Amino acid sequence: MRHSNKRSGYVKVHYLTIGEVAKLSNLSIQTLRYYDRIDLFKPIEIDPKNKYRYYQNTQLYYLDIIKSLKYLGLSLEDVKSVLTLKPEELVTYLADQENRIDQEFQRLLETKEVLQRKKEQIQTFVLESNKMTVSIKKMPVQKIVKIKTSNISVHDIPNKEYGLISKVLEDEGSVFDTLYGGAYCLRRYSSMDDINYDYLFTHTVKDSKPNLNFEEVEITSLPAGNYLSITFALMDDAYEVCYNELMDYLEQHHINVVPIVYDIWMPINSTASKEDEFLVELKIQIQAT
The missing domain is CATH 3.20.80.10 (Regulatory factor, effector binding domain)
Structure with a gap:
């Protein structure tokens, strides 16, 4: 793990290797590399000599957002779009998703009946x-x-x-x-x-x-x-x-x-x-x- 004395607001920033991010996020290294290629989740720095990817620990928050959006059934393309929304737009979007889930839940209850x-x-x-x-x-x-x-x-x-x-x-x-x-x-x-x-x-x-x-x-x-x-x-x-x-x-x-x-x-x-x-x-x- 690379360390930095920089602070982002009140959060001390650490640098993580792709292997460390994979372990912390429960994602494979191959998945993280793919997210990098499609510009969904990119490292904060790539060593020009050995091409190692490094991430800030604060980036893990955004990775959690990606995982939660995927859990809702969104495609990666849709996830990329959602990540560009402003906070007020994201609230509206999540409310729409909540309504969709409620409707699907009701449909499943009806099917069960x-x-x-x-x-x-x-x-x-x-x-x-x-x-x-x-x-x-x-x-x-x-x-x-x-x-x-x-x-x-x-x-x-x-x-x-x-x-x-x-x-x-x-x-x-x-x-x-x-x-x-x-x-x-x-x-x-x-x-x-x-x-x-x-x-x-x-x-x-x-x-x-x-x-x-x-x-x-x-x-x-x-x-x-x-x-x-x-x-x-x-x-x-x-x-x-x-x-x-x-x-x-x-x-x-x-x-x-x-x-x-x-x-x-x-x-x-x-x-x-x-x-x-x-x-x-x-x-x-x-x-x-």
Whole structure:
């Protein structure tokens, strides 16, 4: 280490070799040489005889700034630009970065919520042993995007309607959930062909209500509470069997419910070339006493 008796303000200045700076900054010598070549972080002096690089100890502060800006995800070119900012400009820039991080953090939280819901749904469908058996589940409030429909039965594939819901979610920067839902009136049906959805929906993770440009689309929620639930793989007459199982359970146990059936569909293969496979949950909210 080279020493100097010079003082910068109240700070005593020392000279450091590139090896010493590398150890103190936890950066490689190759990185420091590269920073020198691109004029990002240059030595204060280069010995003309042996070409050794020397840095002032006070320069380590600026190296810390470079490392912190890189940690924010900035490119080295952007770091160079930021280092030229005046203090008041740097405050504004860092505030903008803070807002960006907040937005990214919120996006990650929303993605985590979708993943948790999907995991729980898969556990319900695949891991539980009570498939095709009525059970009672406690459900939290679930935010949804819904679209009013008419003449769409449980046998239809409403690609147009779900496509519109998907567009609304994408326009709002939300994550599209692969759990699809519909709601219709609870009653005895002579045939499943007689069931027509009042609306279709999918879940959303946005807390605030967006500005919607579609009159038929609405942001709302499924209420919290206890629900009668039955789950099954969609094949043959499973839908009709499980729906009637649900109706029989209601009549046998004299349970007061909100007369709306929610059915939730989840595709169980992710390859378009495979035959469609769906797992389904039917649920009805129990009226609070």
